[in-house]
Amino acid sequence: MPVANIQVSETPLVLYALRRADDALILGHRLSEWCGHAPMLEEDMALSNIALDLIGQARELYSYAARAEGGDNDEDKLAYLRDVRQYRNLLLVEQPNGDFAQTLVRQFFYSAFADLYWRAMMTSRDTTLAAIAAKSEKESAYHLRHSSEWIIRLGDGTDESHARAQAAINHLWAFTGEMFAVDDGERALIHAGIAVDPGTLRGRWLTTLSDVVSEATLTLPQNDWMQQGGRAGRHSEHLGHLLSELQSMQRTFPGQTW
Amino acid sequence: MYTQALNTAETDDRGLEDAAKAARFQARIDAEERIEPNDWMPAAYRKTLTRQISQHAHSEIVGMLPEGNWITRAPTLRRKAALLAKVQDECGHGLYLYAAAETLGSSREKLVDAMLAGKAKYSSIFNYPTLTWADIGTIGWLVDGAAIMNQIPLCRCSYGPYARAMIRVCKEESFHQRQGYEIMITLCRGSDEQKAMAQDALNRWWWPVLMMFGPPDATSQHSDTSTKWKIKRFSNDELRQKFVDATVPQAQYLGLTIPDAGMTQDADGHWRYSEIDWTEFKQVLAGNGPCNRDRIAARRKAHDDGAWVREAAAAYAAKRAQRQTAQAAE
Numbered sequence: 001m002p003v004a005n006i007q008v009s010e011t012p013l014v015l016y017a018l019r020r021a022d023d024a025l026i027l028g029h030r031l032s033e034w035c036g037h038a039p040m041l042e043e044d045m046a047l048s049n050i051a052l053d054l055i056g057q058a059r060e061l062y063s064y065a066a067r068a069e070g071g072d073n074d075e076d077k078l079a080y081l082r083d084v085r086q087y088r089n090l091l092l093v094e095q096p097n098g099d100f101a102q103t104l105v106r107q108f109f110y111s112a113f114a115d116l117y118w119r120a121m122m123t124s125r126d127t128t129l130a131a132i133a134a135k136s137e138k139e140s141a142y143h144l145r146h147s148s149e150w151i152i153r154l155g156d157g158t159d160e161s162h163a164r165a166q167a168a169i170n171h172l173w174a175f176t177g178e179m180f181a182v183d184d185g186e187r188a189l190i191h192a193g194i195a196v197d198p199g200t201l202r203g204r205w206l207t208t209l210s211d212v213v214s215e216a217t218l219t220l221p222q223n224d225w226m227q228q229g230g231r232a233g234r235h236s237e238h239l240g241h242l243l244s245e246l247q248s249m250q251r252t253f254p255g256q257t258w
Numbered sequence: 259m260y261t262q263a264l265n266t267a268e269t270d271d272r273g274l275e276d277a278a279k280a281a282r283f284q285a286r287i288d289a290e291e292r293i294e295p296n297d298w299m300p301a302a303y304r305k306t307l308t309r310q311i312s313q314h315a316h317s318e319i320v321g322m323l324p325e326g327n328w329i330t331r332a333p334t335l336r337r338k339a340a341l342l343a344k345v346q347d348e349c350g351h352g353l354y355l356y357a358a359a360e361t362l363g364s365s366r367e368k369l370v371d372a373m374l375a376g377k378a379k380y381s382s383i384f385n386y387p388t389l390t391w392a393d394i395g396t397i398g399w400l401v402d403g404a405a406i407m408n409q410i411p412l413c414r415c416s417y418g419p420y421a422r423a424m425i426r427v428c429k430e431e432s433f434h435q436r437q438g439y440e441i442m443i444t445l446c447r448g449s450d451e452q453k454a455m456a457q458d459a460l461n462r463w464w465w466p467v468l469m470m471f472g473p474p475d476a477t478s479q480h481s482d483t484s485t486k487w488k489i490k491r492f493s494n495d496e497l498r499q500k501f502v503d504a505t506v507p508q509a510q511y512l513g514l515t516i517p518d519a520g521m522t523q524d525a526d527g528h529w530r531y532s533e534i535d536w537t538e539f540k541q542v543l544a545g546n547g548p549c550n551r552d553r554i555a556a557r558r559k560a561h562d563d564g565a566w567v568r569e570a571a572a573a574y575a576a577k578r579a580q581r582q583t584a585q586a587a588e
Binding site: 025029032033035036037038039040041042043044045048049051052055056058059062075076079080099100152153154156157158160161164245246248249250253256257258 | 319322323326329330331332333334335336337338339342343345346349350352353356391441444445448449451452556559560563564565566567568569570571573574577
């Protein structure tokens, strides 16, 4: 029975697309968990909308990774038949939804980066990645606006919302450093003009964060110890549970068409 | 997703109101004119519509739960995106139905509170569990199919905001129905295991779906006034029969068997179904369906857990308004 994990030839380009695809899918999946359970109907709509954008980005990136790999894999095999050690997403995006503040802070940290990242990627020499970037940039700009507005509302709302937002910032801060890390394979893609050096985005990312967080009367943590590992498949314990749910149909009924 | 004929009869209190206004109102209805929010209307008309539209809105929102149950487990990325978009549509329907109800003078908060308190009804169908992926196909095919049958006539309902909301809702429901049927086609063309999954889902959903059209005409209490006011244009049994006639050939095409051994086709081509178990329907309406408690508990939890978020948004909006006033005064 073909329930075994697929093998992926992780060339630098395949791995690069896969990492971004995994970010988008896992964050999209997390947001979709809110559907039907959000604090207000408008947020059921908004969080689902953002989830749909991210799942759409994931599908394009997986398809591109599969084409770049040139084998039998496709978007569904890449999403449903890799185990936790084969997933390449940031630790940030797999963190549980927690309360609404934790979900929105996670989104804010990620979208503030994604917005800059996709805008920069629009000039990638890889035309497919540039095209995906052009679409994703528009979506990310809205995601950033939505999450920024919530950070300000929660921070400058009630004592309780302020405390919850600050706790979420403090909790998630250590997962932000990974967004700016680069390994040798990525460095080669950066030199080739295919990828963007995320380090060059960090200053503007921090400015966005500082502006929003200070308007929200919140503060960014001083500690700079950062968790790493997601890009190499060393995840938190949370991802395995997410994948067992996400992949349950494909693992239970292997090789069927749905 | 769906409105159900659950209204009980309103006391006809038009006698207490201006008879001339009432006569003019009925003349407009008879002339197929739309009644708009600022128009005069009998109190009972307002009350009946508020109840029907809000029940419909509650059904959309509670209806997000059984399908939402499969968003995180959808078998492919394409199915996952389609299901999430579908459930999001249901939420949108709920939102503009609440808005339509608000034009009659009741706030969304008040209407939602009544639902959470168990005082307002929603469609009985959402009190059944979604156990397999085939349930998602079956809900799209049959539950949305039944909803369309019920809602198409509501596009011509005498109350303007409701009728206009229904036009958009029906377009989306029609898309959902095709999507659901396409899931069923895929399953029925798949492995034996998948086909068995499809048949099992049909077996479980068939009778509850027939109950969606409400009690039989012989026992229905409210149809007269609703018909006179052109809120309702077909009886429960008429709509149910139309649905059955449309659905049987679809099941045949799939190669599935309707779980009604006594079903026969009469000389006019109508498919005559066996007696519906109205005891089950009454039990589900009374709160004893398999999922009634879970559904209300899930909605209450979302409402309670979200209270601090809504308070924060309100507090921030108030602070901002205050700052803007202060700035303007400077």
